[in-house]
Amino acid sequence: xxxxxxxxxxxxxxxxCALGQLGLSLTRLTTARILVVYVTAGVILGGLGLYxxxxxxxxxxxxxxxxxxxxALSQGAKKAVQAHGLIGAFTGGITATAAGIAAAITFGYLxxxxxxxxxxx
Numbered sequence: 001x002x003x004x005x006x007x008x009x010x011x012x013x014x015x016x017c018a019l020g021q022l023g024l025s026l027t028r029l030t031t032a033r034i035l036v037v038y039v040t041a042g043v044i045l046g047g048l049g050l051y052x053x054x055x056x057x058x059x060x061x062x063x064x065x066x067x068x069x070x071x072a073l074s075q076g077a078k079k080a081v082q083a084h085g086l087i088g089a090f091t092g093g094i095t096a097t098a099a100g101i102a103a104a105i106t107f108g109y110l111x112x113x114x115x116x117x118x119x120x121x
Contacts, residue, residue: 005059012054012061035066042070047078072097
């Protein structure tokens with residue numbers, strides 16, 4: 001992997017994060033709404049075939065953020081529809097993202113056990 005890939009990953013990932021921060025700072029959007037917008041945008045752009053070229057070009061800069069999760073959902077659903085018909089639209093996204101969801105739950109649980117939570121004041 002050449003150094004230019006690192007630049008692309010940093011640029012695209014940073015741009016997506018900056019857009020989310022602008023949404024927080026300049027609008028009344030909450031973090032939860034931005035999460036929904038990003039995942040939905042990834043699903044729509046992935047379904048239309050527009051997110052794939054960005055993911056191929058930018059690698060983890062496009063696949064790690066929330067838009068990448070939406071893209072993975074759309075790709076899983078498309079493949080499952082081809083293999084299983086209409087029922088694949090409901091099962092494919094979850095199957096395609098199951099490992100990431102399981103990892104998030106597992107590591108979240110482990111860190112909850114290891115940390116000492118405090119309320120903010």
